[in-house]
Amino acid sequence: MNTHEPNEAEWSEAWASLQFDNRFTSCLPPDPETSNETRQVYEACYSRVRPLKFSAPSLVAYSPEMARQLGLPESLLGSSQFAEVFGGGRVLPDMDPFAMCYGGHQFGNWAGQLGDGRAINLGEVIDVDGHHQTLQLKGAGPTPYSRFADGLAVLRSSVREFLCSEAMHHLGVPTTRALSLVLTGDRVTRDMFYDGHPQQEPGAVVCRVAPSFVRLGSFQIFASRGDIETLRTLTDYTIRNDFPHLLASQTAPGKETYQEFFAEVCQRTAELMVHWMRVGFVHGVMNTDNLSILGLTIDYGPYGWLEDYDPNWTPNTTDAQGRRYRYGHQPQIAQWNLAQFAGALLPLVDGDVESMQAGLKLYVETFEDGWHAMMSAKLGLDRFEPASDPELFGDLLEVLSLAETDMTLFYRLLADLPCDSPETTLPASDPETNRQRWMRSMNAAYYSPDEVSSDAMTKTLRWWERYRERLAAANIDEAQRNTRMNRINPLYVLRNYLAQLAIDRSEQGDHAGVWELLEVLRNPYEVQSGREAFAEKRPEWARHRAGCSMLSCSS
Numbered sequence: 001m002n003t004h005e006p007n008e009a010e011w012s013e014a015w016a017s018l019q020f021d022n023r024f025t026s027c028l029p030p031d032p033e034t035s036n037e038t039r040q041v042y043e044a045c046y047s048r049v050r051p052l053k054f055s056a057p058s059l060v061a062y063s064p065e066m067a068r069q070l071g072l073p074e075s076l077l078g079s080s081q082f083a084e085v086f087g088g089g090r091v092l093p094d095m096d097p098f099a100m101c102y103g104g105h106q107f108g109n110w111a112g113q114l115g116d117g118r119a120i121n122l123g124e125v126i127d128v129d130g131h132h133q134t135l136q137l138k139g140a141g142p143t144p145y146s147r148f149a150d151g152l153a154v155l156r157s158s159v160r161e162f163l164c165s166e167a168m169h170h171l172g173v174p175t176t177r178a179l180s181l182v183l184t185g186d187r188v189t190r191d192m193f194y195d196g197h198p199q200q201e202p203g204a205v206v207c208r209v210a211p212s213f214v215r216l217g218s219f220q221i222f223a224s225r226g227d228i229e230t231l232r233t234l235t236d237y238t239i240r241n242d243f244p245h246l247l248a249s250q251t252a253p254g255k256e257t258y259q260e261f262f263a264e265v266c267q268r269t270a271e272l273m274v275h276w277m278r279v280g281f282v283h284g285v286m287n288t289d290n291l292s293i294l295g296l297t298i299d300y301g302p303y304g305w306l307e308d309y310d311p312n313w314t315p316n317t318t319d320a321q322g323r324r325y326r327y328g329h330q331p332q333i334a335q336w337n338l339a340q341f342a343g344a345l346l347p348l349v350d351g352d353v354e355s356m357q358a359g360l361k362l363y364v365e366t367f368e369d370g371w372h373a374m375m376s377a378k379l380g381l382d383r384f385e386p387a388s389d390p391e392l393f394g395d396l397l398e399v400l401s402l403a404e405t406d407m408t409l410f411y412r413l414l415a416d417l418p419c420d421s422p423e424t425t426l427p428a429s430d431p432e433t434n435r436q437r438w439m440r441s442m443n444a445a446y447y448s449p450d451e452v453s454s455d456a457m458t459k460t461l462r463w464w465e466r467y468r469e470r471l472a473a474a475n476i477d478e479a480q481r482n483t484r485m486n487r488i489n490p491l492y493v494l495r496n497y498l499a500q501l502a503i504d505r506s507e508q509g510d511h512a513g514v515w516e517l518l519e520v521l522r523n524p525y526e527v528q529s530g531r532e533a534f535a536e537k538r539p540e541w542a543r544h545r546a547g548c549s550m551l552s553c554s555s
Helices: 008-015 023-027 064-070 080-085 155-171 216-224 228-242 255-279 327-349 353-378 389-402 407-416 431-445 454-473 478-488 496-507 512-521
Strands: 046-048 058-062 098-100 103-106 109-113 119-126 132-138 177-190 199-210
Touching (some): 023 119, 023 228, 058 155, 058 512, 064 177, 080 177, 103 216, 109 216, 155 177, 155 199, 155 512, 216 228, 216 327, 228 327, 255 353, 353 389, 353 478, 407 431, 407 478, 431 454, 496 512
Antiparallel strands (some): 058 177, 098 119, 103 109, 119 132, 132 199, 177 199
C-alpha cells in the first residue's frame, strides 16, 4: 500500500485524473426540495445530498484493478486524502452527489418508495477506456430515502461487500465493482440478530463502481404513481446512454425500442442467473429494487456461497421461513421480478402485454440454453446433447444432494479424477472396490465421508459410469476435460467463514486478512501455492457461528 502524502500541487493533479461528466443529474429531473429529511419524493429521479464528514477516515483496502480503470495515479492510493474523499468527508469540486429515487417489491410485496437509503452517488466519471462509471458510497450517511435508518454501515458488512464485488468480477460474473473500503472512525449501533441486544460496531464506507446503478425498481416507482412522463424520461435516458445500439438511426425511442429494451434486460438477467448458479452464489435479497437494469449483480447484503449442495439454502435470516430467495429458486424469482418490470413499462408500449410476454419468453429460452451450455462446460463436455445430457445433469444434481457435498470442491476434484484409464473400469460385481476408487479421489468433497450411505454411493457410482460413457462417446481425453472444467469451476470462492475471519482481524485493527483474501480471489481458477487453506471445506466450528452461515440485513 502506498503511504506517500501528496503535496497540494500533486493533490490537484491527481484528482484531475477523474473526469466527471455527471450525465444522470444533468439529464434527469431532480427533487426540488433540498433538505435532507425523510420524505416521499415525487416526479424526480434523484435528490441531491452530501455525505457525512466522519471523525477519522482511514483506508482498510482498495482494488488496484479498479483504481487503474478509473485512472487514479499511484501517488494517491493509500493517502489520507484518498480515504477522506472515498469516505465521504471531502467532496471534490466536480462531484454532484445525489441519492436515487426508486421503489420495489420486497419478498413479493409492493413496498412503495425505497430509494438510496444509505447510498450516495458522488458523481459519474469517464474511465481510461472511455466508459462511464458511477462512484457510489455505501454507508456515508442519511438521505431522504433512509426512512427510519441512519444511512450508515458497519465494518463487517462493508468487508463482505468490498470483497464479494471484486471476487465476482474475477470469477467472470457480471457485477458492480468496489474501489475502496474506508473506516470512518465512528461507531454505529446495530442489532445484528434483531434480538433486542444492539451493539456499537466500527463504521465503514465502501465505494462501489458501476456504469449505472439504475434498477428495475427505478421504473416501478413512477409507474405505480401514474407518473408516465417521468417514467418515459428515465426510460429514454437509459436507452440512449446504456442501450444506444437499440436506437440505431432513430432520434427518440418508440414502442418497438421499448419492447427491445425490455427483451434485452430479460436476456442479460437470464445470463446473470446462469452465472450465479454456475459458481454457487446466493444473493439472499432478490427484491425488484436489487436487480440491475444492466444485468449486473448489485447490492451485496446477506449473500452466501453454497458449501454443501442444498438448493433450498438461503443465506438470509429474514428469509429463513419462506426461503423465497433460496439458491435453486433464483431463476424463477428473476423471471417474476422481470414480469413486474414488464408491468411498469406497459404504459410505454400502449398496454401491449403480448410484446412483454415475448421478452419473458426470451428470458426462459436464454436461461435454458445458458444452463445447458454451462453444465456441459462444468463437466468438460464439448457440446450439449439434448437427447441424453438433461438426464445426466439432473442425476448429478440429485447425487450432490444425497450426501453433504461441497459443490466447489466436487467439480474441481472431479476434473482430476481419471475417467478413461483401464484401472477405473467399474465392475458391477465389486461395489466395494468401486466405492474405494471414487472415495480415494473425491473424499475431500464430503463433509462426513464415513457417513455416505450405500444407497447414495450406488447412485453416485451409477452416475459416474454414465458420465464416463458420455466422455468416451465424445472422444474427450483427460487433458481436454481437465482444462475445460478448471476454466469454469473455481477453486477459490468467498466462503462466509473466510470473510468472517478477515472481519475478525480487521475489527481488531489488522487489515492484512482483507488484503490476503482479496489477493487470493483475484485468481479463483488457478492453483495458488501456499494458499491451500483458502480452498478447504467449511470447518465444523463455522457451521453455526454468526457470520459464517446465515446473515441478517441488520447492516
